[in-house]
Amino acid sequence: MPHATVTLKNKGLRRIEGGHPWVFASDLRATPDTPDTPAIVRVLSPQGDAVGWGLFNPRSKLMLRLLTRSATDTPPGAEFLVARVRAALAYRRRVVDEERYNAFRVIHSEADGLPGLTVDRYDDILVVQQHAAGLEPFLPAITDTLVAAYQPRGILARHDSPIRALEGLPQQINVLYGDVPDSVEYHEGDVRLVARPRQGQKTGAFLDQRENHVYAGTIASGAALDLFCYQGGFALQLARHADTVLAVDTSSAALAELRAGALRNGTDNVVTEQGDVFAVLRQLVADRRRFATIVLDPPAFAKGRSQVARAIAGYKEINLQALQLLEPGGRLLTASCSHHVADADFEQMLTDAAADAGRTLRLSARRSQAACHPEVLGMSESHYLKLIALEALD
Numbered sequence: 001m002p003h004a005t006v007t008l009k010n011k012g013l014r015r016i017e018g019g020h021p022w023v024f025a026s027d028l029r030a031t032p033d034t035p036d037t038p039a040i041v042r043v044l045s046p047q048g049d050a051v052g053w054g055l056f057n058p059r060s061k062l063m064l065r066l067l068t069r070s071a072t073d074t075p076p077g078a079e080f081l082v083a084r085v086r087a088a089l090a091y092r093r094r095v096v097d098e099e100r101y102n103a104f105r106v107i108h109s110e111a112d113g114l115p116g117l118t119v120d121r122y123d124d125i126l127v128v129q130q131h132a133a134g135l136e137p138f139l140p141a142i143t144d145t146l147v148a149a150y151q152p153r154g155i156l157a158r159h160d161s162p163i164r165a166l167e168g169l170p171q172q173i174n175v176l177y178g179d180v181p182d183s184v185e186y187h188e189g190d191v192r193l194v195a196r197p198r199q200g201q202k203t204g205a206f207l208d209q210r211e212n213h214v215y216a217g218t219i220a221s222g223a224a225l226d227l228f229c230y231q232g233g234f235a236l237q238l239a240r241h242a243d244t245v246l247a248v249d250t251s252s253a254a255l256a257e258l259r260a261g262a263l264r265n266g267t268d269n270v271v272t273e274q275g276d277v278f279a280v281l282r283q284l285v286a287d288r289r290r291f292a293t294i295v296l297d298p299p300a301f302a303k304g305r306s307q308v309a310r311a312i313a314g315y316k317e318i319n320l321q322a323l324q325l326l327e328p329g330g331r332l333l334t335a336s337c338s339h340h341v342a343d344a345d346f347e348q349m350l351t352d353a354a355a356d357a358g359r360t361l362r363l364s365a366r367r368s369q370a371a372c373h374p375e376v377l378g379m380s381e382s383h384y385l386k387l388i389a390l391e392a393l394d
Contacts, residue, residue: 003075004035005042006056006064013045016052019378021066021110023054028063038133038168040067040075055115055134059168065115065132078141081114085145088112095371100214103186103195105207105372106146111382112374116167119146120203122184122195124153127203128176131163143176154178156197158204173198189214191236192264194257206233208369209297212335212387213237215367219331219389222292225284227277227318232258232270234295234333239267242293248273248280281321294322295333302338308345311338316349323357323392331364332390339384346386364389 008016012027028034034056035041041056043066050071054064067076088107096104106126107119116132126146130139143155155177164171183196188210195204210233217237224242226235231254235247239262247270249255255272262270273280277298296318301311319334326332336346343366354361368375369385376382 003042003073004039004056005031005033005044006054007031007034007044007048008046008051010046012064013051016043016066016069019376021054021115021376021379022062023064023066025061025063034058038136040077040134042075055132057133057167059133060166062166065110065134067113067115078138081135081138082141082145084113085142086149088114089149091374092372101188101210103188103193103205103207103210104370106150108373110379111376117142118203120207121150121152122186122197122204124150125180125184125195125197126150126152126155127197128155128157128159129161129203130157130159131161131167131169133167133169136169139176147177152178154180156180158197188233189217189237190240191217193231193233193236193261194264201230206230208337208373208385209233209335209387211370212333212367215365215389216293216295216333217241219333219364220293222327222330223290224293224295225291225322225325226295226297227281227322228296228298229258229272230254230297232261234297235270236261236265236267238293238295239265239270243269245270246273246291247271248275248277250274250276278318281318281325285321285324289325290327290330291325292327292330293333294326294330295335296322297333297335298337300338301336302340305340308338308340311341312345312349315341315346316353319350320353320356323353323359323361326359326392328392328394330392332361332392333387334390335385335387337385339381341386343386347388350388350390360393362391362393364391 007029009027012023038057043051043054052069054066103122106121118129120127157174157176160171197204213233216234220238220241224238224245226247229235229247229249239245301314302308367387
């Protein structure tokens, strides 16, 4: 039986040959064999040679997500995808210390060969986000595999992302298996945290920073400042070693969660302040405040390439002010989760901010997202999180 096919244009072929698994509509050529509904399709070069198999969706601008580079005549099916899930679980067993971290990413889409699919674990709860229409029919088989592997209390489909609308998929939140509470407690090292799978950011929390949260606690001292603190992933780690922690965010709900987290962890040295971080920083500088440890973990300042210059300016402003607050010998941890901002540009921004502040800084560490969020070589979008640790020499 012939299989549905899609044919690449030369640009699309170059993109795949360069290691990127995404091909947009403008880089595909319609043929009589091109399906008119989402499907797993055979991918052909402009010359008609087999390139691999992919998830095709004619409703989306991101029309093709490469699934495998195999030129076999047999299309990937449920058995193939289940094997990919099991391989992802085996990788986590290698890279995650489950006694130290009982919350981590189980499946990281393209980096696990499962385009559009993410699964996060919070203790005995799993949260699934599925963004590729071609993978939708296989979700029951994937769910069964996760149940067999983890025996969870429940699995939630957090299918409320706008990306699903772009794929022509319904937006909904529903339980796929068992029972899922509104909140679930988990831990990062010795700090106890709470995720809210139905309402929280992403799938309930920011698991890509979990290793950086713990790292921050190991270098904290004196008076600490946590900016863009959200629910306290950094602040609660800082509080274990710092004398005091001032945690700042615009969200009153997030700060309420942080205060509850401080009580849960028996921490009484955290003070929260609600406000615009840029304005709070300017006031702290005006008040001549000083801190031994500062964490800057802002949201993505650049959502697209056109916003990079503005993002760099924003990063420079907050880092320059942070350097004016940092004590001699103090530690600054500064992050960017904008994949459009290159590592070199982020570090040049820090160099410029240090020059303007008249500070000499020692580079202590370059860090990225947690190991459970691996990168795909050739796919720049998969390397998005940058965290630089600096020490002020004067």
